[in-house]
Amino acid sequence: MRFNRLIVIYIISIILVFVMGQESDSILFLVGLITALFITITIIGVSVLKYNLFIKSVCNLSGNNNEIAITFDDGPCPDRTPQILDLLARYDAKATFFCIGNKIAENKAVLSRMHNEGHSIGNHSYEHSNSFPIWSTKKMQVSIIATDKELNKIGIQESNLFRPPFGVSNNLIAKAIKTCGKQCIGWSIRTKDTVKSPEQVLRTVKRKLKPGSIILLHDTNKHVCDELEQILLYCKKQKLKPIAL
Ligand SMILES: [Zn+2]
Numbered sequence: 001m002r003f004n005r006l007i008v009i010y011i012i013s014i015i016l017v018f019v020m021g022q023e024s025d026s027i028l029f030l031v032g033l034i035t036a037l038f039i040t041i042t043i044i045g046v047s048v049l050k051y052n053l054f055i056k057s058v059c060n061l062s063g064n065n066n067e068i069a070i071t072f073d074d075g076p077c078p079d080r081t082p083q084i085l086d087l088l089a090r091y092d093a094k095a096t097f098f099c100i101g102n103k104i105a106e107n108k109a110v111l112s113r114m115h116n117e118g119h120s121i122g123n124h125s126y127e128h129s130n131s132f133p134i135w136s137t138k139k140m141q142v143s144i145i146a147t148d149k150e151l152n153k154i155g156i157q158e159s160n161l162f163r164p165p166f167g168v169s170n171n172l173i174a175k176a177i178k179t180c181g182k183q184c185i186g187w188s189i190r191t192k193d194t195v196k197s198p199e200q201v202l203r204t205v206k207r208k209l210k211p212g213s214i215i216l217l218h219d220t221n222k223h224v225c226d227e228l229e230q231i232l233l234y235c236k237k238q239k240l241k242p243i244a245l
Pocket of ligand 1: 166
């Protein structure tokens with residue numbers, strides 16, 4: 001894990017500052033500088049999965065073909081997710097849905113349709129709690145397993161795909177993901193679709209989309225269907241094929 005290496009580098013740097021016998025003011029300055037750098041790298045590593053500081057995450061598709069992946073978080077939603085499925089069917093596209101466990105039972109029909117139409121279903125924790133990143137590993141494991149069980153209850157075999165709530169990672173989350181036998185899935189295009197306008201979302205996608213991209217959208221975004229249709233049209237024009245992870 002890169003974070004362990006980062007800690008070793010930090011400790012060695014601090015020791016070197018003292019060994020080199022600077023004046024006390026310089027020592028204080030250098031220790032402060034190194035500590036600030038360590039904290040900055042850690043914060044960036046916690047919030048950006050693609051840097052793989054705590055766990056190796058898939059943020060792009062491998063291979064050289066013209067495939068991309070569209071992913072939807074925080075669903076299913078009883079009204080919007082069926083419309084998303086309609087659009088995907090119309091454009092012959094597949095997608096991946098990172099579902100929240102406690103929404104599964106009440107949306108059984110939507111989940112079954114997702115599964116039957118060849119889309120992938122990933123695990124996005126049972127509660128999507130704001131405090132998930134600071135839970136114990138054990139509590140995270142319970143949440144991940146509970147989501148798999150909800151899928152099993154409606155006759156769907158769980159996948160190994162897991163996306164941490166908020167796309168945040170740390171040592172505890174990394175351990176929970178590994179012990180649950182999951183693969184951490186990130187993205188290469190964060191559209192910020194829950195806060196940006198459809199025009200801004202589309203502009204971001206057009207600027208960044210290339211073979212292998214993984215796009216992040218949300219079932220909970222009220223503009224998601226309009227945005228999805230524009231993205232699917234753009235993919236068609238660019239001869240990019242949306243596939244399920
Ligand atoms: Zn989420």
